[in-house]
Amino acid sequence: MSFREDGAAALEWVASYLERVGELPVLAQVEPGEIRSRLPASPPEQAEPFTNVLRDLDDVLLPGLTHWQSPRFFAYFASTASEPGILAELLVAGLNQVGILWRTSPALQELEELTLDWLAQLLGLPSGLHGHIEDTASTATMTALAAARHAKPGARVVVCSEHAHSSVEKACRLLALELRRAPVDDAFRLRPSELDLVGACAVVATVGTTSTSSVDPVAAIADAAARDGVWLHVDAAYAGSAAVCPELRHHFAGWERADSIVVNPHKWLFTPMDCSTLWTRRPDDLRAAFSLVPEYLRVSEEVASLSEYSPALGRRFRALKLWAVLRCYGREGLQERIREAIRLAGLFEGWVRDEPGWELAAPRPFSLVCFRREGSDEENEVLLERVNASGKIFLSHTKLNGRFALRLAVGSARTTEADVRLAWGVLRRCAA
Amino acid sequence: MSFREDGAAALEWVASYLERVGELPVLAQVEPGEIRSRLPASPPEQAEPFTNVLRDLDDVLLPGLTHWQSPRFFAYFASTASEPGILAELLVAGLNQVGILWRTSPALQELEELTLDWLAQLLGLPSGLHGHIEDTASTATMTALAAARHAKPGARVVVCSEHAHSSVEKACRLLALELRRAPVDDAFRLRPSELDLVGACAVVATVGTTSTSSVDPVAAIADAAARDGVWLHVDAAYAGSAAVCPELRHHFAGWERADSIVVNPHKWLFTPMDCSTLWTRRPDDLRAAFSLVPEYLRVSEEVASLSEYSPALGRRFRALKLWAVLRCYGREGLQERIREAIRLAGLFEGWVRDEPGWELAAPRPFSLVCFRREGSDEENEVLLERVNASGKIFLSHTKLNGRFALRLAVGSARTTEADVRLAWGVLRRCAA
Numbered sequence: 001m002s003f004r005e006d007g008a009a010a011l012e013w014v015a016s017y018l019e020r021v022g023e024l025p026v027l028a029q030v031e032p033g034e035i036r037s038r039l040p041a042s043p044p045e046q047a048e049p050f051t052n053v054l055r056d057l058d059d060v061l062l063p064g065l066t067h068w069q070s071p072r073f074f075a076y077f078a079s080t081a082s083e084p085g086i087l088a089e090l091l092v093a094g095l096n097q098v099g100i101l102w103r104t105s106p107a108l109q110e111l112e113e114l115t116l117d118w119l120a121q122l123l124g125l126p127s128g129l130h131g132h133i134e135d136t137a138s139t140a141t142m143t144a145l146a147a148a149r150h151a152k153p154g155a156r157v158v159v160c161s162e163h164a165h166s167s168v169e170k171a172c173r174l175l176a177l178e179l180r181r182a183p184v185d186d187a188f189r190l191r192p193s194e195l196d197l198v199g200a201c202a203v204v205a206t207v208g209t210t211s212t213s214s215v216d217p218v219a220a221i222a223d224a225a226a227r228d229g230v231w232l233h234v235d236a237a238y239a240g241s242a243a244v245c246p247e248l249r250h251h252f253a254g255w256e257r258a259d260s261i262v263v264n265p266h267k268w269l270f271t272p273m274d275c276s277t278l279w280t281r282r283p284d285d286l287r288a289a290f291s292l293v294p295e296y297l298r299v300s301e302e303v304a305s306l307s308e309y310s311p312a313l314g315r316r317f318r319a320l321k322l323w324a325v326l327r328c329y330g331r332e333g334l335q336e337r338i339r340e341a342i343r344l345a346g347l348f349e350g351w352v353r354d355e356p357g358w359e360l361a362a363p364r365p366f367s368l369v370c371f372r373r374e375g376s377d378e379e380n381e382v383l384l385e386r387v388n389a390s391g392k393i394f395l396s397h398t399k400l401n402g403r404f405a406l407r408l409a410v411g412s413a414r415t416t417e418a419d420v421r422l423a424w425g426v427l428r429r430c431a432a
Numbered sequence: 433m434s435f436r437e438d439g440a441a442a443l444e445w446v447a448s449y450l451e452r453v454g455e456l457p458v459l460a461q462v463e464p465g466e467i468r469s470r471l472p473a474s475p476p477e478q479a480e481p482f483t484n485v486l487r488d489l490d491d492v493l494l495p496g497l498t499h500w501q502s503p504r505f506f507a508y509f510a511s512t513a514s515e516p517g518i519l520a521e522l523l524v525a526g527l528n529q530v531g532i533l534w535r536t537s538p539a540l541q542e543l544e545e546l547t548l549d550w551l552a553q554l555l556g557l558p559s560g561l562h563g564h565i566e567d568t569a570s571t572a573t574m575t576a577l578a579a580a581r582h583a584k585p586g587a588r589v590v591v592c593s594e595h596a597h598s599s600v601e602k603a604c605r606l607l608a609l610e611l612r613r614a615p616v617d618d619a620f621r622l623r624p625s626e627l628d629l630v631g632a633c634a635v636v637a638t639v640g641t642t643s644t645s646s647v648d649p650v651a652a653i654a655d656a657a658a659r660d661g662v663w664l665h666v667d668a669a670y671a672g673s674a675a676v677c678p679e680l681r682h683h684f685a686g687w688e689r690a691d692s693i694v695v696n697p698h699k700w701l702f703t704p705m706d707c708s709t710l711w712t713r714r715p716d717d718l719r720a721a722f723s724l725v726p727e728y729l730r731v732s733e734e735v736a737s738l739s740e741y742s743p744a745l746g747r748r749f750r751a752l753k754l755w756a757v758l759r760c761y762g763r764e765g766l767q768e769r770i771r772e773a774i775r776l777a778g779l780f781e782g783w784v785r786d787e788p789g790w791e792l793a794a795p796r797p798f799s800l801v802c803f804r805r806e807g808s809d810e811e812n813e814v815l816l817e818r819v820n821a822s823g824k825i826f827l828s829h830t831k832l833n834g835r836f837a838l839r840l841a842v843g844s845a846r847t848t849e850a851d852v853r854l855a856w857g858v859l860r861r862c863a864a
Contacts (some may be wrong), residue, residue: 003450003515003518004443004447010519011439013523014435018526028539032538035539036542039543039546041549044758046764046765048760050515053755065529066536066537068529068530069528076530086435086528087442089522090521090522092521093513095501098705100508103460103498104508105496105500106467106497107460107495111493114473121474136746137745138744138745142606166745170722210726211727211728272528273528273530290605294597295829296508303464314705314706316567316705316706327476327479327484328482330475385732
């Protein structure tokens, strides 16, 4: 193959995809098995040209994609593949560094450490934290909880709120820890007065829950954790990026006392999947939990490798894309996009509040609006299915106090006010 | 930024990097901290152009890279960023799919299932296995062992050979399982006669250990595992790719009876980091161990998502790059490259065998040669440091029966006979 020619075609494919993605149905409109049935059941014997891959991407795969890059993707939390992030991934793949030991890629390790330090500064975190990148918050949280378990032998309980992410439960299963869920108040925040840390090695506070983006009272939880010698892990996977804006830092009060913090730049910081950042002020505990150096990895230089703080041995050069994003946006660019998402969510919230027949279902600290049509759960569920089947917008849902609620999360860097207006129009039409 | 212009520059950077990578020192010749010290300590306030990233990649980062794409990278096991793999990563980043549920990217899930089925066919694995992709073998092995633990409550022991990879030990730590190591014979293969599976939930057999690429007797281990109702996990992370060649399948005899198998296409199947494939014939056990569906992820379609078989909730569209590689190589292309690597390793092995003053340190089933200079461990260690400091080639080491041994692993698709000859010349010169 000609790398330059095929590369130009692939690049043009991506450029034109990003231009037209807003015209495609946001949620894939296919049946289970449909995509697979249109592909050969066996691999080719002989080499095919790369152009065949591009052809099948258009002809076969495209209808089976849910377009996360659509400006009208409002489900879950968006993930923006920003232009510098995409191009950095191209570089990452070309360099194909494998970070195992420092020596297997000094630049990978040092850039990862530096970039995590940069991001900590941008988010107003304390200096001196040890940071590294995991693939997803599931892994980052498991990593933190493994360190917490190791740091407090015998304590086998992890405490979080009813609204903490399912990844906390998954991590506990893996680590053979018991999960205890604390009740929330009427704004879906953990009630510190009902926090029971007996037997706990860790407590997880969430800043920006998945259901409603509610914010646990981190400072009060930090007090309790300090009193009982319990590891405090802060899950700010979605909302953490908002801390680049000083006027939003009040939501994060207390996280500077956390033992570990996870933020996902692949959620709201314009970095393509995957990039989940984990900081700790107790790196020695992570290293004690994870470090294993077999003979074939023993070297002369005395540098701890990042794999000693992490479940995986090898790591991609993810730091390069995060670094590229931080540079190509700059602090001001990041702030501007975060503020715009929050402004758009605020607009939408206002429309819902002011329109008879609709109601808000949760407070809105960031860029997620939870709402519903007055009426039954079934009516709302049907509304959501109808809206998503339109292909114009894609929303998801949750249940709050036992009742079905719709979620509209603004997060893509490509979303404009016109997109949010269009979403409101589609919702009203589908409800009528 | 102009995506097309910056993209063309990034693409040209990669194209020219791959052309000149053979001229760069293979092992980075920098001191710890050197790269970081040449970068600003704080992030920029304003956006910078993407060209600054490319400039700093050349001026600052390049000397800190260990060139895994060099044709003379002979350390550990190589990882080739093939051209289709690189370009597919560009597409993956641009599409930025996040596989959480089937509906969040039907094409991602169905292509991942199909591609794993293709690869199973290429490797001669039984039909009907359930396959998915993890980032690394560390995660894949942990996933398999978590399922094994779940499938046999109360059994808390995992058995593997002394030569099994450190990731098995790491997984056991995470899963709170006890690891028992069985002794090996003089070819570094687990001795089935000394296999004690009492209290075990899983046994790990390795086809292609990291130290020497030795092959555990999988069929005998499968007998024992079947007798005692123990999960058999086969770690073929490196060597598994060699099963594309029918004449090498005898090394894998018995793996068709495994409960789970891990192979890393990012090692010897020309796929850039990260891509580790995991198959199981007991998907229900994986699902039972991992499935967790919170309300906000409940949907109408009845399709199990891949995240129900895996520690992470979100997944990248890694299948696209593996699919692109399989198509652009074809079965014949993959076989040709695997055979060539083995031929080159055989040549090198012959030179070592025939040269007075040198000796082989282990049998060679695949493309890894373990050898040493006759003399002390210290002399061999000094030799290795000297060789690697030359920048011409990069080798790693291990210890076998308490003695230092050098490892030369052929695996890059870019390595030619001339590169292996050059390596031998450097070794002889440095030893003289």
